[in-house]
Amino acid sequence: MGKIEWAMWANEQALASGLILLTGGIVGVAGQFRGWQFAAYAVAAGVFVCLLEYPRSKRSKGTSVERPGQYCFTVCVKAFGPLTRNYYVRAFLHAAICVPGGFMLATVMGCVCLGIASLIYLAAAIRGEKWMPILPKVEVKAPVETMKNPPQNPPPRPPAEFRRKHVDDLEGAAYDNPMSVTADE
Amino acid sequence: MGNFVANEGLSIFVILVWLGINAFLFVHFYMAFLVERWFYTRVLLGHALSWARAPAACLNFNCMLILLPVCRNLLSLFRGTIQYCSRTAARQLDRNLTFHKLVAYMIAFHTAVHIVAHLFNFEYFMDAQLNRNSSLLTFVLSEIGTGDNASFLNPIRTNETNPTIVMFTTIAGLTGVAITLALILIITSSMEVIRRSYFEVFWYTHHLFVIFFIGLVFHGYGRIVRGQTPASLQSNDPELCADRFEDWGKNETNCAVPAFAGNPPMTWKWVVGPMILYVCERLVRIYRSHQKVVITKVVMHPSKTLELQMKKKGFRMEVGQYVFIQCPSVSRLEWHPFTLTSAPEEDFFTAHIRIVGDWTQALYEACGGDKNETQEAWKLPKVAIDGPFGTASEDVFRYEVVMLVGAGIGVTPFASILKSVWYKRIQNNQDVFTKKIYFYWLCPETQAFEWFADLLQSLEGQMIERDMSDFLSYNIYLTRWKETEECESSLSVKSTPTPHTYVLTKSTLWSLVRRLISVFIMRQRMTRLLGLNRRLFMENPTGTTSSTISQQNTPGDRLNFYFSMQ
Numbered sequence: 232m233g234k235i236e237w238a239m240w241a242n243e244q245a246l247a248s249g250l251i252l253l254t255g256g257i258v259g260v261a262g263q264f265r266g267w268q269f270a271a272y273a274v275a276a277g278v279f280v281c282l283l284e285y286p287r288s289k290r291s292k293g294t295s296v297e298r299p300g301q302y303c304f305t306v307c308v309k310a311f312g313p314l315t316r317n318y319y320v321r322a323f324l325h326a327a328i329c330v331p332g333g334f335m336l337a338t339v340m341g342c343v344c345l346g347i348a349s350l351i352y353l354a355a356a357i358r359g360e361k362w363m364p365i366l367p368k369v370e371v372k373a374p375v376e377t378m379k380n381p382p383q384n385p386p387p388r389p390p391a392e393f394r395r396k397h398v399d400d401l402e403g404a405a406y407d408n409p410m411s412v413t414a415d416e
Numbered sequence: 417m418g419n420f421v422a423n424e425g426l427s428i429f430v431i432l433v434w435l436g437i438n439a440f441l442f443v444h445f446y447m448a449f450l451v452e453r454w455f456y457t458r459v460l461l462g463h464a465l466s467w468a469r470a471p472a473a474c475l476n477f478n479c480m481l482i483l484l485p486v487c488r489n490l491l492s493l494f495r496g497t498i499q500y501c502s503r504t505a506a507r508q509l510d511r512n513l514t515f516h517k518l519v520a521y522m523i524a525f526h527t528a529v530h531i532v533a534h535l536f537n538f539e540y541f542m543d544a545q546l547n548r549n550s551s552l553l554t555f556v557l558s559e560i561g562t563g564d565n566a567s568f569l570n571p572i573r574t575n576e577t578n579p580t581i582v583m584f585t586t587i588a589g590l591t592g593v594a595i596t597l598a599l600i601l602i603i604t605s606s607m608e609v610i611r612r613s614y615f616e617v618f619w620y621t622h623h624l625f626v627i628f629f630i631g632l633v634f635h636g637y638g639r640i641v642r643g644q645t646p647a648s649l650q651s652n653d654p655e656l657c658a659d660r661f662e663d664w665g666k667n668e669t670n671c672a673v674p675a676f677a678g679n680p681p682m683t684w685k686w687v688v689g690p691m692i693l694y695v696c697e698r699l700v701r702i703y704r705s706h707q708k709v710v711i712t713k714v715v716m717h718p719s720k721t722l723e724l725q726m727k728k729k730g731f732r733m734e735v736g737q738y739v740f741i742q743c744p745s746v747s748r749l750e751w752h753p754f755t756l757t758s759a760p761e762e763d764f765f766t767a768h769i770r771i772v773g774d775w776t777q778a779l780y781e782a783c784g785g786d787k788n789e790t791q792e793a794w795k796l797p798k799v800a801i802d803g804p805f806g807t808a809s810e811d812v813f814r815y816e817v818v819m820l821v822g823a824g825i826g827v828t829p830f831a832s833i834l835k836s837v838w839y840k841r842i843q844n845n846q847d848v849f850t851k852k853i854y855f856y857w858l859c860p861e862t863q864a865f866e867w868f869a870d871l872l873q874s875l876e877g878q879m880i881e882r883d884m885s886d887f888l889s890y891n892i893y894l895t896r897w898k899e900t901e902e903c904e905s906s907l908s909v910k911s912t913p914t915p916h917t918y919v920l921t922k923s924t925l926w927s928l929v930r931r932l933i934s935v936f937i938m939r940q941r942m943t944r945l946l947g948l949n950r951r952l953f954m955e956n957p958t959g960t961t962s963s964t965i966s967q968q969n970t971p972g973d974r975l976n977f978y979f980s981m982q
Contacts, residue, residue, distance in 0.1 A: 235614045243604040251600070258532050264539045265578075287609075296609055336579040337535050343593070344600055 238288055238318060238360045241351035245325060246284040248348050252332060252341030253277030259337035269335040276328050277341065283308060283315070289363040297365050309364045316363075318356035325349035426508050431518070434481075438474050438522065445473035453643045455654035456557055456569060456674060461540050468533035469641070471526035476686040478526065479632060482519045483690040485512035487697040488740075488805055489704075503811070510806060524603060527596060534592075538572075538579040545575040553661050560673060567648075567675035571640040587638035595631035598624040615773065619750060629691060632683055639678025648675040701751070705742055705800035712764055714783045714796065719866040720771045722780050723757075727764050728801055734760060735812065735836045736829040739803030741767065746778040751802060755828040759836035768828060768867055809833055813840070816851045823858040827868055830855065834888070838875060842882070853888045860896035 252273045259270025286305040289295045308315045315321070326349040332342030387410075449458070449466040457465055485491070491509050499506040544554040561568025572582050583589030604610070605621035644654070657664065657671035665673040713725035724741075733756055740751040752775060754767040771780050784791035812818050812833055822830050837850055855872075859865055872890055879885050 235617055239614065240605055240610050240617055243607050243610060244601070247600060247604050254528070254532075255535075258535055262536055262539060264535075265542070290613075293613060334580070336538055336583060339580060339583070340531070340593070340596060340600075343597060347597075347601070 236290055236292075236360055237351050237355035237358065238362070239290065241318075241348050241355055242284055242287060244351060245280060245321075245345065245348035248325075248329075248341055248344035249277045249280030249284060251277075251344055252280065252329075252338060255332070255335075255338040255341050259335060262337075264335070264337060266335040269331055270337055273332050273335075273338040273341060276332070280325070280328065280345065283321075287365065288361075289365045291360070291363075295365050301365070302367075305364045305366065308362075316361050318352050318360055318362065321362075322349045322352040322356055325352065422504075426504055427511065430508065430515075434518075437477065441473045441477055442470045446470040452654055453646075453649065455644070455658065456676070457641075457643055459658070460544050460554055460557060460570065461537050464533050464536040464540065465641070468530055468537055471530040471533070474526045475523060475530065475632075476683050478519050478523045479629070479683075480686045480690050482516060482523065483687075483694045485516040485519075487693055488512070489697055489700045489802070490693060492803075492805055520603070520606075524599065527599060531592075531596065538582065541570050541572045542579050542582075544570055545572050548575065551662070553658070556661050556664075561676065567645075567677070569642050569674075569676040571638075571642070586640060588635055588640050591631040591635045595628045595635065598628045598631070602628070615752075615775075616750065629687060633681075633687065636679070636681030636683055639680070642676040642678045645675050645677045648672070701802050704802050705744075707800070709799050709801050711783070711793075711796045711799060714785075714791070715867075716780075716785050717768075717867045719863050721865075721867055722769045722771060722776070722783065722785060723766055723867065724769065724783070724799070725758075725764050725766045726799065726801070731765060731801070731804075732760070733758075733765055733804045734809075735832045736809035737804035737806040737832075739765075739767065739801050739805070741769075742800040742802070743775075743779050743782060743797050744800070745782055745797045746775055750775055752776075753805075755832070756804060757828055757831040757835075759832055759839050761836060761839035768831070770825065812837070813850055816849060817854070818850055818852070819854040819856070821856040821858075824860070825865070827857055827859070827865060831868055831871055834871070834875060838878075841887070842878070852886070855888060855890040856893070857890065858893045858895065861894055 254277075256270045256273030256275075256277055258264075259267050260274060264270060282304065285298060286301040286308050287295060287298055313320075325345050329342045329345035329349065332338035332345070446466045446469070449469050454465065491512060495506050495509045498509075541558075544558045547555060549555055558570040558572075560570075562573070565573075571586065572579075583593065601621055602624050605618050611618040644652070651670070651672035652664070652674040653671075654674075657669075657674075660669060660671055663669045664671050707728065709726050709728045711724055711726050713723075715723040715725070717723060736755070738753050738755045740753050742748075742751045754769055756765050757768045758764065758766040769776055769779065771777055771785075779797075780786070782797040784795065809829060820830050820833065834853070834855070837853065841850075857868075869892075872892075875888060876885075876890075879887055
């Protein structure tokens, strides 16, 4: 399992947990359950976790697949710099966010799932993984070559087909000077 | 439209039947809890009871179904039987993984509905205990059974608790949390990104299904959903007695105190059959893994492809099938699928394995790929084979003109097909029905599949020797052409009259696809004009999609089209 980037799985798990937390919170608030305040918190926490986890990180090896429409989220998450880049921060953040969810039945599932996501992020952080934004590649224009290679032969230059050396014609492949060369006297 | 029906008709029918059964079970069990027996339960819970029980029934049904599509050996057995009746039906069995995923999504959906409904149920049960007012029917009902702890209705027996604690102290609650957690972990690790890049995570996490099924079977053992016992219904008719709850049990009324009991657990009846079948499936796989497979030749292709030539006693294959390969020295638990690239006419079978991940890299090293000198035969690792699986592309031999289109690694089944057609044509001297093969191959660059390019060249050479150069016509389209590279190094095209290699940019790729599509449309128009029959099939080997269009241009000249890509 050497090449696993745990952060990829942690990201899927955290996104799912965010959705579960959100759903549990909505049920708790809509049903006006006892402890609905925890449910209201879960709605906010769920939305926050979803927004944080929606942009996928760039993989260190292999092609990264973006989630649809994640560019704006990438820009927002990138703006927080080391807070979002470092997975230790994310692990502890998720662990802290999930705790209040444990106090109400509707949000317990979200709490447990987010706790697991936090553990996987911890594993990712220990292995030194980092969140890197997937940004569109800025094309660097190479300077247009105005000068091609200067011609190799002195004039007169025969056309290209005659210049190309043929393997089956070794004698002809040796350079044949159209004019006899004499040293300058 | 006719093509679509012939192609997809059976799949759509199966899906509709499955959805229909789900809908029926949902409605039936919803209504089943609206009867007299559950009257008092509904006083406490309202319709949330039905909303919880209906998805539970659907969950029983879907959990029964989910194990069946992954019993690949049993499916192979089944396929062998129905292939004689209907090839279309046999082809449906190749879509087993798609069905497995659909059923999984349905399980996730019903789990969500079930949990939300039970959240309301827990809340209502708690409310009934907390509003301790003897003039409320809900409280009176909750107090029943406090003495003997057997005939109670409200599973929450005291008001000094909260739903979370109750959940963790009941069998149903604990198993419910455990299996939902297992389900969520299975689903998140089965996302395409994870599955394609980190197969081991997907595979090992998926084994949480064992916990899922054990938890599922024990989920109903606490019998916490309780209805009035039939005996009690005789002495307390809810229609008459519900309003006179303050007088229950008193001598002058004929309303005794109702007694309640839970339903016996039903889930095991649904899932025990598939669980046994799955255990048999795993036993078959273990048995097959112990059958001796000998690696007779290992070829390292420069394009990071490992070719394994193997022999196994009693191994029979058809064209285009795939096998699962396990190498115990690399990993005892992992079986990976690879298309067979040899023809059935050969007395060995080969698989071409690209080195792209942990397992393939380890296999490469175990076969001595990183060493320069040749390996001794006894040093080669032991392997196990499960298979072959997949609907054979035997149809290819039933048509005079065949068009094969392959993209990327989807070209591997065509190696098998081309070799087999070649053997049939030449070595066995059989009168092969197939007269002409058009082969189109789209790939980034041929370096990655240089072994296949070699195969094409050798076939071409042999055809020219036998003066059959018009049997196979192949065109290769490269999508990742680099100007600085020499293309002649990988393809010898100088001897043939027509150039075989084209460079594809994005625009030319699309124009090629449009051209191929227009060829089909043109042929379809022609056949519509001529009023002839068309048949369309969809095949689904592992990881590739292939479609077969068979059309009759003129009577006696039939065209068959195979499309396989990754």
